[in-house]
Amino acid sequence: MARVNLKTPEELTGEAAKAYEELNSKGKITNMKLVMLQDYGTYKAFMGWYDSWESLVKVVGLRAATIYAHSVSTTNGCLLCSLFFISDLKELGLDPNEFEVSENEKLLQELGQKIVKDPTKVSDELLNGLRKFYSDEEIIVIVGFGAQMQATNNFNSVLGVDVDKRLLPLKEYFKPATWRDAITE
16 A cells, blocks of 8 residues: 555646546556656656656667566566566566576666666676667666666655556566665664
8 A cells, every 4th residue: 555645636736637637538547657646746757767768668679678677676676667567578478587588688687686786886897798789878778767767666665656456466476676685784
């Protein structure tokens, strides 16, 4: 259950109400968007994720983009985002817990994990590996999306945004991240 009180759609005003109506008319309402619409500035800032996603897909392709986003979300332990990308992996015909990756997809997975675990430890070796496949401009798109994905993970996890009903049947595929268990404060 979300850790914040939410306005009903009827209580939203101004730009938030307009955004809700537009999303609703297109069938694009999610629990995350409902939470973000409580503050239109927050909503607007996070909706930049979609622009970043489009750029990422153009650079790496849908499959690699989905694998990368899944890596960031599962490493971060975000249930909602992980289930979203588990759903997308399944739509691509992949078993979310066991699939083969190409060399560039493996590098993207590693980058996704490093962005979450310790972005200051992303090695030159990893970036040079990515340069075999991507230009510097494309790497900026990749890292930009990873940072955007992590922000979305953090928003959903901190506020306990409820998992959308369509994703609930996929909970059995979610494997919680355990790497933080070894961290002491």
